[in-house]
Amino acid sequence: MEDALQLLIAKYNYWIYITLMMIGLYGVIAKNNLVKKIVGMSIFQTAIILFFVSMGMKKGATIPIVVHEEASHGVIRAVDYINPLPHVLMLTAIVVAVSTLGVALALAVRVYKKYGTLEEDEILEQIRKS
């Protein structure tokens, strides 16, 4: 019990990202409305972005800007600074997520114009009839 609690509390960022990811995956797979699926997809992507952002974090560390005077005084301890790389990577991943969302929404608009509905079962019904 103690161990499980330890696992739950010490690694809470992972639990949050896994929960979010599963919510997103559920949305993509199980929802019938196309916009809800798109929302699920977006949550899924955000969960992974959060995972990356959280892994760059260090307790008690500060933003990774090394001032020149400070550097000239002596050694720079990496422990004092947050790892900036995952954050920078996620800037790119956010751009990717936004463009995917844009394309998905544009496609949803086209689907709506064609079938007059966004419910997947109604669309499939129409396709089957034609």
Add this chain to the structure above:
Amino acid sequence: MTEHLPALIVVVPLLSAFLVFALGWVKRELCFPVGLCGLGVVAWACVGLLVQVLESGPVTYKLGGWEAPWGIVYVVDTLNGMVLAAVSLSAFIQWVWSAPSLLRQFPDRLGALYGLQMLFVTGLLGITVTGDAFNLYVLLEIASITAYALIAMGEERAALSSLNYVFMGTVGACFYLLGVGYLYIMTGTLNMADLARLLTGLHGSRAIQVAFLITMVGLWLKMAFFPLHGWLPNAYTHAPAALSGLIAPLMTKVMVYVMIRIDLHVFGPSYSFEKLGLDRAVVWLAVLAVVMSSVLALAQRDLKRMLTYVILMEVGYMVGGFWLGNRSGMTGAVLHLLNDVFMTLCAFLAVGNLLYRLQGCSFPELRGAFSKMPFTMGGLVATALSIVGVPPTCGFFSKWYLLLGALEAEHYGFLAALIFSSLVSMVLFFRVFEWAFFSSQHENAEKGHTGSSLQEAPAQMVVPLLLVAAGLIALGLFSGEIVSRIVEPAIPMAVS
């Protein structure tokens, strides 16, 4: 100049994509020639790079002059040199071939379409050339997002199929990214060579196992490996004919390349095949993929749709052959990767030509195609022979290596699946040819005239098709050379 070739093959198409897009607003007629020049330069650079690699070993290019583990490097060895040459050449051929049908189908959207096509090629070439795991994700998404947009240009159900592809493709890419995140946590690097070096000490780690599995599932989703293939048939069937000639041959094959690269050069063969003990299970999955997609292909009544299931079958071949884990199987998989780019290209060029003249390509509509379009059907026959695996077409040689690999690994399920699917593809294509050849004879006899007039597609579409068809035979004739000089050095010595 030659030392900057690796950068050129990404920078040139990227810049010409924007140039072509801008020209679409100013002077539409210039889009085609400018893009042609761009792709010509790229094809020249890729082939030049392959020659350079063959002569003097792998080439490493540091982008912006940053040293390897910190900066992004482009690494070209024979494996991706081969894929680069195949991708750039088939993109070039497709560019020439697609012009007439694009001009007819989308006269007012040429700039955007050409720009998207060029970006798609940029993404694929970037995926192939990069030596950085995260850079690969970004380029993968560039290729995928443009593919979604290009597929959605089609009519009828294209938007819905493309949306389904968006969902599956995004989940796949996110899984890959997640796997990379796990690798980054464990090793602190994203450079593939550096990852490979650091991972040798971490083979027992549970996190690395998870990273491996998640990455593989993501890539299988992207390449439409059997249980995760749901998006592919609809997306490729409903895409415009001119554009499925670009997307269908390249996307899945480049993803297979990524799987080979990650397994062999990041995790390493000993980890991928021995440590996890998943190899036989994956090959059984491939057996299922091959058998199910051949059966599903039999159920189709439309040539283009049938071919999408043939793509799934080929993906099954490559994944299965690769996961056999022995030298012959891997040689077969890598050789098949090269052959399949051109086989699928040839098949979809032929379908595009048919659709240029005919209403659709469901079997009844193909009636009389042989007498109307003899050259196009000739190209399709060459593809069919190659897919079935008749010597001297290239399909025979890669299948031969796959069979040898299955025998060596004593995996008789895969052996049976290979033979079964070859027989099924024979039935598939003979059925198509029966409709296209014999049916017209009956009808003509009934109507009482001797033959219908020639209605071949324009020369700009026929010549590329015939070139690719001749290429299938050339690839077959030179396959010994290709195996010994390109494929053999691409497989690590550790694989026996």
